[in-house]
Amino acid sequence: MVVGAGLAGLTAARDLVAAGRSVAVLEARDRVGGRTLDADLGDGQVVEVGGQWVGPQQTALLALSRELDVATFATYEQGEHLLEWRSRVRRYTGTIPRLGPVVLADVAQAQLRTERMARTVPLDAPWAAPRALEWDATTMETWLRRNVRTAAARDLLRIGIEAVWAADAGELSLLHALFYLRSGEGWSALLDTRGGAQQDRFVGGSQLLSTRMAEQLEVLLEAPVRRVAQTADGVAVTSDAGTVRARHAVVAVPPALAARIEHDPPLPGARDQLTQRAPMGAVVKCHAVYDEPFWRTQGLSGTATSDAGPARVVFDNSPPSGRPGVLLAFLEGRAARTVPAGQRREVVLAGLARLFGRRAARPEHWLEQDWAAEPWSRGGYGGAFPPGTWTQLGPALRTPVGRVVWAGTETATRWNGYMDGAVRSGRAAAQQVLATASASRRRSPG
Amino acid sequence: MVVGAGLAGLTAARDLVAAGRSVAVLEARDRVGGRTLDADLGDGQVVEVGGQWVGPQQTALLALSRELDVATFATYEQGEHLLEWRSRVRRYTGTIPRLGPVVLADVAQAQLRTERMARTVPLDAPWAAPRALEWDATTMETWLRRNVRTAAARDLLRIGIEAVWAADAGELSLLHALFYLRSGEGWSALLDTRGGAQQDRFVGGSQLLSTRMAEQLEVLLEAPVRRVAQTADGVAVTSDAGTVRARHAVVAVPPALAARIEHDPPLPGARDQLTQRAPMGAVVKCHAVYDEPFWRTQGLSGTATSDAGPARVVFDNSPPSGRPGVLLAFLEGRAARTVPAGQRREVVLAGLARLFGRRAARPEHWLEQDWAAEPWSRGGYGGAFPPGTWTQLGPALRTPVGRVVWAGTETATRWNGYMDGAVRSGRAAAQQVLATASASRRRSPG
Numbered sequence: 063m064v065v066g067a068g069l070a071g072l073t074a075a076r077d078l079v080a081a082g083r084s085v086a087v088l089e090a091r092d093r094v095g096g097r098t099l100d101a102d103l104g105d106g107q108v109v110e111v112g113g114q115w116v117g118p119q120q121t122a123l124l125a126l127s128r129e130l131d132v133a134t135f136a137t138y139e140q141g142e143h144l145l146e147w148r149s150r151v152r153r154y155t156g157t158i159p160r161l162g163p164v165v166l167a168d169v170a171q172a173q174l175r176t177e178r179m180a181r182t183v184p185l186d187a188p189w190a191a192p193r194a195l196e197w198d199a200t201t202m203e204t205w206l207r208r209n210v211r212t213a214a215a216r217d218l219l220r221i222g223i224e225a226v227w228a229a230d231a232g233e234l235s236l237l238h239a240l241f242y243l244r245s246g247e248g249w250s251a252l253l254d255t256r257g258g259a260q261q262d263r264f265v266g267g268s269q270l271l272s273t274r275m276a277e278q279l280e281v282l283l284e285a286p287v288r289r290v291a292q293t294a295d296g297v298a299v300t301s302d303a304g305t306v307r308a309r310h311a312v313v314a315v316p317p318a319l320a321a322r323i324e325h326d327p328p329l330p331g332a333r334d335q336l337t338q339r340a341p342m343g344a345v346v347k348c349h350a351v352y353d354e355p356f357w358r359t360q361g362l363s364g365t366a367t368s369d370a371g372p373a374r375v376v377f378d379n380s381p382p383s384g385r386p387g388v389l390l391a392f393l394e395g396r397a398a399r400t401v402p403a404g405q406r407r408e409v410v411l412a413g414l415a416r417l418f419g420r421r422a423a424r425p426e427h428w429l430e431q432d433w434a435a436e437p438w439s440r441g442g443y444g445g446a447f448p449p450g451t452w453t454q455l456g457p458a459l460r461t462p463v464g465r466v467v468w469a470g471t472e473t474a475t476r477w478n479g480y481m482d483g484a485v486r487s488g489r490a491a492a493q494q495v496l497a498t499a500s501a502s503r504r505r506s507p508g
Numbered sequence: 509m510v511v512g513a514g515l516a517g518l519t520a521a522r523d524l525v526a527a528g529r530s531v532a533v534l535e536a537r538d539r540v541g542g543r544t545l546d547a548d549l550g551d552g553q554v555v556e557v558g559g560q561w562v563g564p565q566q567t568a569l570l571a572l573s574r575e576l577d578v579a580t581f582a583t584y585e586q587g588e589h590l591l592e593w594r595s596r597v598r599r600y601t602g603t604i605p606r607l608g609p610v611v612l613a614d615v616a617q618a619q620l621r622t623e624r625m626a627r628t629v630p631l632d633a634p635w636a637a638p639r640a641l642e643w644d645a646t647t648m649e650t651w652l653r654r655n656v657r658t659a660a661a662r663d664l665l666r667i668g669i670e671a672v673w674a675a676d677a678g679e680l681s682l683l684h685a686l687f688y689l690r691s692g693e694g695w696s697a698l699l700d701t702r703g704g705a706q707q708d709r710f711v712g713g714s715q716l717l718s719t720r721m722a723e724q725l726e727v728l729l730e731a732p733v734r735r736v737a738q739t740a741d742g743v744a745v746t747s748d749a750g751t752v753r754a755r756h757a758v759v760a761v762p763p764a765l766a767a768r769i770e771h772d773p774p775l776p777g778a779r780d781q782l783t784q785r786a787p788m789g790a791v792v793k794c795h796a797v798y799d800e801p802f803w804r805t806q807g808l809s810g811t812a813t814s815d816a817g818p819a820r821v822v823f824d825n826s827p828p829s830g831r832p833g834v835l836l837a838f839l840e841g842r843a844a845r846t847v848p849a850g851q852r853r854e855v856v857l858a859g860l861a862r863l864f865g866r867r868a869a870r871p872e873h874w875l876e877q878d879w880a881a882e883p884w885s886r887g888g889y890g891g892a893f894p895p896g897t898w899t900q901l902g903p904a905l906r907t908p909v910g911r912v913v914w915a916g917t918e919t920a921t922r923w924n925g926y927m928d929g930a931v932r933s934g935r936a937a938a939q940q941v942l943a944t945a946s947a948s949r950r951r952s953p954g
Contacts, residue, residue, distance in 0.1 A: 199678025201895050203645040232645025233785075233896025288734070318784045322768050324883070331790070331880030332845055335887055338764045338787035339679075339894070344777070399778055399900045434777030437770070441781055448785070448894035449647050450679025454845045 063088065063299055063308040065287045065323070068096020069481055070469040071314030072275040073126065073488025074495075078312075079279065081496055086308070087279055088301045090286035090438045094276040096315075097442055098481065100267030101429055103351065107381040108267040109388055111347050111431035113443065113481045114379075116268075117259035119247050120482035122489065123271075127264060130274040134262040138355075138378040139255045139363045144417045146368035147214075151417060157254050159367060161214050168215035173249045175209065180244040185475035188241040189456040198453040202239040203232035217369055224394040225375045226252050227479075228343030229446040233395070238447035245478040255365070259480065265382060268481065286438070291326040292464045309499065312491045314469035317459070318342050318440050325466075333463055336455040339448065340472060342441025344398035346432045348373060348391045348410045350425035355380045355387030357418050364389060366417045372397040373410045376417065389414060389422065398434065406430055444479035445472040467494045509534065509745055509754040511733045511769070514542020515927055516915040517760030518721040519572065519934025520941075524758075525725065527942055532754070533725055534747045536732035536884045540722040542761075543888055544927065546713030547875055549797065553827040554713040555834055557793050557877035559889065559927045560825075562714075563705035565693050566928035568935065569717075573710060576720040580708040584801075584824040585701045585809045590863045592814035593660075597863060603700050605813060607660050614661035619695045621655065626690040631921035634687040635902040644899040648685040649678035663815055670840040671821045672698050673925075674789030675892040679841070684893035691924040701811070701823075705926065711828060714927065732884070737772040738910045755945065758937045760915035763905070764788050764886050771912075779909055782901040785894065786918060788887025790844035792878045794819065794837040794856045796871035801826045801833030803864050810835060812863045818843040819856045822863065835860060835868065844880065852876055890925035891918040913940045 064071045064078075067089035075085045093099075100108040116123050116134060127134065142153040147161065154160050158169060183191040191197065202223060210216045223231045227242070246252040252259055264270060285303035290311055292298075297311045313320050321337035328334070355378060357364050364378025373391035380388045391410050393401060401409060407428055414422035433442035460473050469491035474483030510517045510524075513535035521531045539545075546554040562569050562580060573580065588599040593607065600606050604615060629637040637643065648669060656662045669677045673688070692698040698705055710716060731749035736757055738744075743757045759766050767783035774780070801824060803810050810824025819837035826834045837856050839847060847855060853874055860868035879888035906919050915937035920929030 195678075199649040199676070200647055201645055201650070203895075204647070204650050230645070230896055230900070232641075233894070233900070328881065328883045331878055331887070334883070335787065335790060335845060335880050338784075338886060341781065341784035344781060344900075396900050399781060432777055434781050435774065437774045437780070440784060441777070448679070448896065449649075450676055450894065454676070454679070454842050 063297070063306050063310075064312045064314055065299065066096065066314035066470070067094040067272065067276060067281050068314060068470070069098065069272060069484035070471060070488040070491070071312065072272055072279065073485045074312045074314055074469050074491045075279050076275055077489055077492035078495060081492070085280065086306050087281040088285040088287050088299065088303070088306065089281055089283050092284050094281060094283075095269040095272035097433065097439055098268045098272060099431070100269040103381065103386060103388075107383065109349055109351075109379055109381065109429070110268050111349065111429060112268070112433070114263055114268050115260045116264065116481065117251060117261045118257065119251050120259065120477055120480065122485040123482035126485050127271060130271055132270050132274065133265040135265055135382045137255050137260055137263055138380060139365055141358065141361045141363040143363050144366040146366070146370055146417055148369065157250070158218070161218065165212050165214040165218070168210055168212045169218055172206070172210045172215065172219055176240060176243060177248050180240040183237065183241045183244055185241065185245055187456070188237055189453045191237065194237055194453050197237035197240060198235050198449055200236050201232050201449060202234040202236050203230070205236050206231055221367060221369065221374045222249070222253055225392065227446045228345040228394045228398065228443050230395040233446065233448055235447050235449040235452060237452050241452065242478055245474070245476055245483070246480070260377070287323055289324045289326065290466060292466065297465050310465045310467060310495045312467045312469050312495060314488060314491065316340070316342060316440070316445050316470050316472050318445060319438065320468070329463055330458070332455050333458040336451065336458040339451040339455060340445035341448065342434070342439070343443055343446045344395060344434045345442045346393040346398045346406060346430060348393065348406065349379060349429040350389045350391065350411065350414060350422065351427035351429070352387040352389070352421070352425050355384055356421055357387075358384070362418070368413060368417065370416070371413065372401050373413050376414065386426070389418070398432070403432065462494060462498070467491045509743070509752050509756075510758045510760055511745065512542065512760035512916070513540040513718065513722060513727050514760060514916070515544065515718060515930035516917060516934040516937070517758065518718055518725065519931045520758045520760055520915050520937045521725050522721055523935055523938035524941060527938070531726065532752050533727040534731040534733050534745065534749070534752065535727055535729050538730050540727060540729075541715040541718035543879065543885055544714045544718060545877070546715040549827065549832060553829065553832075555795055555797075555825055555827065555875070556714050557795065557875060558714070558879070560709055560714050561706045562710065562927065563697060563707045564703065565697050566705065566923055566926065568931040569928035572931050573717060576717055578716050578720065579711040581711055581828045583701050583706055583709055584826060585811055587804065587807045587809040589809050590812035592812070592816055592863055594815065603696070604664070607664065611658050611660040611664070614656055614658045615664055618652070618656045618661065618665055622686060622689060623694050626686040629683065629687045629690055631687065631691055633902070634683055635899045637683065640683055640899050643683035643686060644681050644895055646682050647678050647895060648680040648682050649676070651682050652677055667813060667815065667820045668695070668699055671838065673892045674791040674840045674844065674889050676841040679892065679894055681893050681895040681898060683898050687898065688924055691920070691922055691929070692926070706823070733769055735770045735772065736912060738912065743911050756911045756913060756941045758913045758915050758941060760934060760937065762786070762788060762886070762891050762916050762918050764891060765884065766914070775909055776904070778901050779904040782897065782904040785897040785901060786891035787894065788880070788885070789889055789892045790841060790880045791888045792839040792844045792852060792876060794839065794852065795825060795875040796835045796837065796857065796860060796868065797873035797875070798833040798835070798867070798871050801830055802867055804830075808864070814859060814863065816862070817859065818847050819859050822860065832872070835864070844878070849878065908940060908944070913937045
């Protein structure tokens with residue numbers, strides 16, 4: 063059986079069913095999709111208040127979407143982007159705003175060096191990197207301060223880091239940042255729209271992937287799992303909807319949520335401590351909805367970067383039809399945690415108005431999704447490891463405990479933290495279950 | 509009502525009862541005492557496998573012990589201490605082994621500078637320290653590497669850090685380390701036996717404090733709290749033993765355990781995220797029990813420090829009678845997490861034999877308490893904050909949420925992480941409840 067009906071859990075269940083198994087999926091919420099969630103804009107249009115993009119490198123997610131007949135369309139980014147920098151707003155093109163050759167060279171050397179360092183981090187065992195102990199005892203912010211000379215380059219990199227991890231450079235283990243950088247195939251793949259992880263979107267919304275999978279599976283909603291008991295021949299998984307017995311359990315939720323499930327016998331100390339040391343990032347996805355994407359007629363893409371914030375990255379998130387016009391403004395990391403909920407709309411709209419003009423301050427609708435306030439997510443995008451986790455507790459992330467197998471994008475080696483990583487983790491978990499099962503069949507007499 | 513029958517919860521309950529309140533204490537385990545636990549050595553003698561020491565600065569704990577008529581006795585430390593360093597064993601006296609004037613000066617300057625930095629950290633609001641953002645974006649290990657010149661001084665400081673936090677320097681926020689250093693009144697108070705936090709022990713064992721308090725209170729054991737629901741006029745606290753209604757709840761467990769309680773309405777995002785970012789340290793307390801403390805007759809105190817480990821600090825932990833003889837060896841931080849359980853006895857005894865001779869390798873009894881493997885502790889000694897917690901989520905540590913008040917040593921301003929801090933936190937929580945209650949009475953009509 064599977065705990066969690068997000069992309070990881072549903073993918074695992076789908077693969078197990080395809081292998082002839084009978085699988086129940088238990089989900090805490092009243093819906094499937096986990097950290098993907100489509101909000102209704104009326105007229106059958108949606109906007110995603112959770113994970114949404116897919117890039118050309120994310121082949122597992124793309125393959126799944128093709129199987130499920132969910133089409134993609136290009137993220138809108140025609141025209142010029144905006145940069146608010148040191149209190150001035152200007153236009154730019156390309157991924158990195160033009161901030162002068164010295165700053166750009168400084169950003170480039172930092173990206174190059176971290177990518178070179180990242181190549182020494184084994185994706186399946188980051189703790190085995192030659193300099194793992196040193197890198198896991200320091201933060202990404204410390205690395206920036208020591209290795210990036212210009213303040214502007216540091217600030218620009220910090221904005222990129224917040225956008226990638228929904229966490230501050232100061233809370234990330236340098237080793238984790240390097241692992242993730244390699245897992246996501248480098249800065250360009252992580253940060254770019256065209257050619258990178260923000261390239262495309264799903265027609266009908268990314269949650270559609272989960273709802274389509276769930277239609278072919280046995281999913282029990284509003285069944286938060288409280289307890290997993292293991293015996294020699296199976297597991298008994300107790301949720302608010304009762305107890306399900308099975309041969310294996312795939313726990314397909316982030317470590318910070320897995321932490322809340324009681325285990326009998328208790329988990330090994332290292333596994334329990336891992337779940338204490340894999341905190342979720344923090345993100346509030348804010349959508350301002352206008353009758354039309356008015357910026358487009360001004361030659362603007364809707365993409366914006368700001369050093370003032372509190373929303374430091376903005377995208378055009380209009381549906382494929384281009385009506386209504388939607389601006390997506392992210393509060394990430396510290397901003398997501400510290401801007402009081404009651405002030406978010408006002409300060410984010412003030413920021414949009416500085417970028418896109420006064421019309422941006424008067425949206426017709428306002429959507430705000432604070433993932434840290436969702437008890438069944440506890441934050442987003444994913445678990446962002448602080449110093450000390452990988453080198454002390456890393457092996458516990460993916461090692462099954464008896465008949466319990468761990469999935470979820472936090473366990474992925476490729477595209478960790480992304481929807482693609484979730485799909486890969488689900489596939490891997492199903493394989494683990496099937497491999498264990500066939501091994502134990504071979505051991506059985508006859 | 510109170511969640512958790514450790515020192516914090518019981519102290520809170522005791523103060524509330526003294527103020528005329530009716531209080532139920534719900535405890536998950538089948539015993540009281542939390543992270544204090546006395547193990548039977550036979551003949552009415554005990555040894556503590558959890559928190560045990562009290563120092564002269566810890567006036568709240570000392571006052572409580574006097575009220576409860578629990579006597580103290582001096583930790584044995586007569587004679588010379590042992591130091592295993594760079595593969596040689598030698599004897600020394602005083603707190604800091606003699607490693608040459610350059611190394612000692614290096615240790616001294618590091619201690620002096622960190623204490624000076626610590627004085628700028630407000631105990632009730634570490635995030636308000638002038639350099640809080642900078643210090644919370646880096647680790648204690650990074651500070652050591654940059655500011656301590658000799659490898660020997662760094663190693664010695666790392667051993668001290670492990671002994672204080674049961675965590676690696678590399679996993680601690682520098683800001684948290686400085687906060688804790690000030691909370692515990694400086695390096696000497698934290699590290700010393702005579703004159704410091706290891707000076708005295710409790711006759712009959714430290715758990716006696718909790719069992720004595722519990723005798724005068726209504727404590728429900730084996731009642732793990734799963735859910736706290738709040739309404740305008742009260743709380744409903746659901747444990748495995750049913751639902752208790754009360755005007756307030758004092759949750760007196762570490763943040764990492766509080767994380768497991770479901771709240772209705774859900775907690776504010778910042779509070780939930782705080783509980784994801786306050787992981788417990790890791791400690792395995794190993795006791796080797798001999799018929800007599802044979803090291804004493806050799807002029808040895810039983811105190812030892814080793815750079816080889818895995819147990820890097822050792823104490824004489826014999827009962828006041830001196831029979832049996834007990835050596836206490838700590839596995840802390842990385843060692844506690846990474847030495848496989850099945851090898852602990854062998855490698856720890858090998859270490860003791862290198863220090864105390866072959867007789868140390870053949871104890872009559874062996875006790876091993878792995879706090880990370882205790883589901884109702886999840887580690888020890890306490891929550892050790894990684895970078896980013898204090899400055900992003902610090903205010904959520906102590907701010908009540910409606911009628912729920914937070915206690916536990918992790919919330920203490922003075923002697924945070926110690927039994928003394930637990931007692932102080934319990935007192936403070938009771939005061940918060942009483943203040944709120946009298947304020948709301950004043951607001952009521954008539």
